[in-house]
């Protein structure tokens with residue numbers, strides 16, 4: 272039996288080789304399909320094909336499992352396919368939780384926590400390990416923390432998440448799932464000085480690679496990670512850490528989410544990207560040399576753009592734009608950012624754009640910043656590129672979201688809007 276793969280984005284690309292071993296593909300289908308588009312030699316069709324030319328074929332959802340519920344609902348309620356056609360159809364329930372609790376785990380060898388330290392949040396639920404704790408004890412302590420918080424949220428009893436703006440009612444699969452991402456918080460230095468970042472002053476710490484490997488193995492034994500889980504090296508610049516080769520080897524049994532400022536085209540990063548199970552994330556936060564230097568603290572815009580193009584030849588890219596009010600929220604920078612994306616797209620590579628606010632800055636987003644976020648959104652959507660938000664539940668307040676969405680709609684109605692398009 273052949274399957275239609277629904278979803279032709281980052282997840283499908285990263286997992287194609289594994290997926291095809293279990294479910295032979297017939298074609299891809301995606302809401303953002305472009306006429307004549309192909310992926311891995313297969314056509315990428317619009318959703319209408321699910322009920323016209325391919326009305327009997329089974330459908331495999333190849334989007335991030337976090338979106339499985341909304342994708343199932345979309346396919347059934349809007350496209351009109353029956354649930355019997357969806358492979359591995361799942362039931363979901365409404366619970367009070369957040370994205371991080373359900374999908375992520377952060378740790379170093381001294382402590383573990385359930386979400387990242389974003390300025391918009393309360394102090395995250397965390398557990399401190401003792402010297403006597405074995406890797407297994409540490410994993411158990413983290414699982415217990417997760418269980419305790421989930422139970423407290425279900426029962427409405429007081430807990431560390433109280434007051435967090437990320438909490439909400441979410442539809443969660445009734446079948447427990449392995450984590451989407453595990454973030455390693457190494458003490459790692461950085462060669463840039465981003466204006467919004469407080470990590471760069473850290474010094475590179477010597478990492479006990481054996482301890483991390485054992486901890487990962489324990490997580491696997493406990494069933495909280497599997498081969499689909501992403502391993503992410505959080506904080507600092509990976510390309511300047513002396514143990515990056517060993518650590519990347521430990522992580523690369525899984526999918527890799529490599530975060531780099533791309534000032535260096537690093538042979539070890541290249542090696543692991545070339546394995547085909549990695550995504551490279553880079554915060555460019557600008558589209559001009561001058562602004563890059565202001566935001567990132569070094570005059571390296573051209574070098575980074577060059578490295579990004581080279582990296583994009585071997586792996587999927589996530590290109591991030593963190594808006595710093597009054598510095599990079601202007602048309603010249605958005606235009607330059609989109610021009611770089613066009614260059615990368617012309618060589619046929621996959622790219623996702625991630626928009627972010629400075630999470631540590633609690634002041635409301637200005638009209639100008641929201642206008643530039645909207646401008647970037649429309650430019651990205653016009654090119655049928657996947658768009659995501661960093662920490663989506665904390666990006667906008669209700670009022671900011673309303674203004675942002677209104678600006679997006681206004682821009683969409685501007686006839687012939689094609690920002691950054693090459694002449």
Ligand code: SF4
Pocket residue numbers: 368369370371372385386387392393394395396431432435436437438
């Ligand atoms: S609800 Fe907030 S504090 Fe609690 S885990 Fe989620 S993001 Fe962190």
